[in-house]
Amino acid sequence: MRKKIVASYILLIIILTLTFSLIMMRSFNNMMTLQIQERFLNEGLLVKTLFQKSYEARGAEPFDFMGFVAEVHDETRTRITIIDETGVVLADTHENPAKMNNHLNREEVSNAVSTGMPSTSVRYSNTVKADFMYVAVPVKIDDTRFIVRVSKQLVEIQLVNTQIINASVFSMISAAIIAVVLSLYVSKKITKPIDTLTVAANEIADGDFGRKIYITAQDQIGELAIAFNKMSSNLNTSMNELKHRNVELEAILNSMINGIIAVDQNKNIIMINKFCFEILGLPIDYVVQNESMYKIVRNDEVAKMVEESMVSGMSQVREMPYVHIDKILRIYVNPIITLEREIIGSIIVIQDVTQVRKLEQMRSDFVSNVSHELKTPLTSIRGFVDTLKNGAINQPETARRFLDIIDIESDRLYRLINDILLLSEIESMDREPESQAVDLQSVVEEVFDILDQKASDKKLKLNTTFEQRFTIMANRDRIKQMFINLVDNAIKYTERGEVSVNVSSYGSWIRIHVRDTGIGFAEIHKDRLFERFYRADKGRSRSQGGTGLGLSIVKHIVLLYRGKISVESAPGEGTTFEILLPKQS
Numbered sequence: 001m002r003k004k005i006v007a008s009y010i011l012l013i014i015i016l017t018l019t020f021s022l023i024m025m026r027s028f029n030n031m032m033t034l035q036i037q038e039r040f041l042n043e044g045l046l047v048k049t050l051f052q053k054s055y056e057a058r059g060a061e062p063f064d065f066m067g068f069v070a071e072v073h074d075e076t077r078t079r080i081t082i083i084d085e086t087g088v089v090l091a092d093t094h095e096n097p098a099k100m101n102n103h104l105n106r107e108e109v110s111n112a113v114s115t116g117m118p119s120t121s122v123r124y125s126n127t128v129k130a131d132f133m134y135v136a137v138p139v140k141i142d143d144t145r146f147i148v149r150v151s152k153q154l155v156e157i158q159l160v161n162t163q164i165i166n167a168s169v170f171s172m173i174s175a176a177i178i179a180v181v182l183s184l185y186v187s188k189k190i191t192k193p194i195d196t197l198t199v200a201a202n203e204i205a206d207g208d209f210g211r212k213i214y215i216t217a218q219d220q221i222g223e224l225a226i227a228f229n230k231m232s233s234n235l236n237t238s239m240n241e242l243k244h245r246n247v248e249l250e251a252i253l254n255s256m257i258n259g260i261i262a263v264d265q266n267k268n269i270i271m272i273n274k275f276c277f278e279i280l281g282l283p284i285d286y287v288v289q290n291e292s293m294y295k296i297v298r299n300d301e302v303a304k305m306v307e308e309s310m311v312s313g314m315s316q317v318r319e320m321p322y323v324h325i326d327k328i329l330r331i332y333v334n335p336i337i338t339l340e341r342e343i344i345g346s347i348i349v350i351q352d353v354t355q356v357r358k359l360e361q362m363r364s365d366f367v368s369n370v371s372h373e374l375k376t377p378l379t380s381i382r383g384f385v386d387t388l389k390n391g392a393i394n395q396p397e398t399a400r401r402f403l404d405i406i407d408i409e410s411d412r413l414y415r416l417i418n419d420i421l422l423l424s425e426i427e428s429m430d431r432e433p434e435s436q437a438v439d440l441q442s443v444v445e446e447v448f449d450i451l452d453q454k455a456s457d458k459k460l461k462l463n464t465t466f467e468q469r470f471t472i473m474a475n476r477d478r479i480k481q482m483f484i485n486l487v488d489n490a491i492k493y494t495e496r497g498e499v500s501v502n503v504s505s506y507g508s509w510i511r512i513h514v515r516d517t518g519i520g521f522a523e524i525h526k527d528r529l530f531e532r533f534y535r536a537d538k539g540r541s542r543s544q545g546g547t548g549l550g551l552s553i554v555k556h557i558v559l560l561y562r563g564k565i566s567v568e569s570a571p572g573e574g575t576t577f578e579i580l581l582p583k584q585s
Helices: 002-056 065-076 107-115 155-205 220-255 274-280 300-312 354-389 396-427 440-457 476-492 523-528 538-543 550-560
Strands: 079-084 089-092 119-125 130-141 144-153 259-264 269-272 316-322 327-337 343-352 436-439 461-466 471-474 498-506 509-516 564-569 575-582
Touching: 002 065, 002 119, 002 130, 002 144, 002 155, 065 079, 065 089, 107 119, 107 130, 107 144, 155 220, 259 274, 274 343, 300 316, 300 327, 300 343, 327 354, 354 396, 436 440, 436 476, 440 461, 440 476, 440 498, 471 476, 476 498, 476 509, 476 550, 476 575, 550 564, 550 575
Parallel strands: 461 498
Antiparallel strands: 079 089, 079 144, 119 130, 130 144, 259 269, 259 343, 316 327, 327 343, 436 471, 498 509, 509 575, 564 575
């Protein structure tokens, strides 16, 4: 702005100086032209008189035109031309008359011939390259007519113009210097508060909404400063309220267990909560604000639901498998409707129901499996009881064999119910209510004592290796149950070789390996091995009296103590279970 003010001052000075100079030049030129014209007219009349007297005094001799003009020129220092009435130049002080054109078409000559009165004109001479004033005076001697023309270069006017131009240039330069100094002072005084306002406005634009300025001027700038401070204060208050509301809204959205996406009419995202990134498996720093929802929601059904919601103004609800992340999602889409009943977008609520559906499936499978597992021994028991009632009781050997089978099935039923109750008890716990220091080596030795006979029957060796004695805080019975289930399971599926338990340190963990040299299992069973009632070899498991809950119980005991469990196996190469339990600090 300061540059504009300085430039405006300089431009104004130049325009005024040039205008004044042009007016002065025109005025001086007109005045001097009139003065020179009057003087030249007198000179022309004087030359006319001299020419007339000299011409009449010549007698019978031919008149020397060139001699006359040369003599008069020496006295007047003026260019003199003698022209006859036909326009032919008879004599001239500056040029050879024989080479000069006919002058009848000259303005001053033509007027003098036609009017019989003196005539003047000013024009540029191509011969001497300068402005000249011409005065033509008609002369009649006897019956002969002549035109005496006096001309002179307008040197005075050129000198005056030069002086005026020089004075104008000097004035312009002086005025420009004064204008620069004055405009700098004035512009600084004017622009300083404006600069202050600009800086404050930029600071507000950068986020300092409470910025104030202090200008004491009592003019419009001062009023602008007061209005600016008021605006800044109101803006600061509004922004603080808006930030507070945004923080509350963001906290509410991020506290929700469902994914929330708000989109405008163009399907561009205007709001999204963090949980949505987690549900859709996206990085938390994934930038999607003001971008198309298709950047994160890559599903035609969801897009169709949003479109239908915006068109109909009705809510849409669907449950669908989301193949990109292998999840089952329940999608709610509601239109965003203003008070004027205008639809301006949609709210998409994404609920991950994968675990719910899996739990429902697991519950259904559990009920089905429990029913089946309970039904099998009960059917067997009822069948043999009916047989005994129908007369087999009177056959001692047959009755004893049936009663042995009933006893086996009852024991199987008892163990199944106990395992179900144990598994239910462990699943319902967040932590172990009864803990004590448990020496893992003594527990393993007790388990080996219990299962030694079973292993001996199959000629299997039971081996144990401890890097050191490890103690954990736990329920001894549960840890014992964990080892019994693992070692018993290993014995069941091992026909020759050994079953070993190795316990070692692994960073902040106690690592337990239970290995066997049994039949192993295929990789396809690995992910489901710890499920309730799942058997890699169903026929073999049932024939050996297994309930199908042993490994599931082991898994939940490990999880109860914040541990980890995994398994590695291959057909014919045995199986290795790895358990990691946190060391006690």
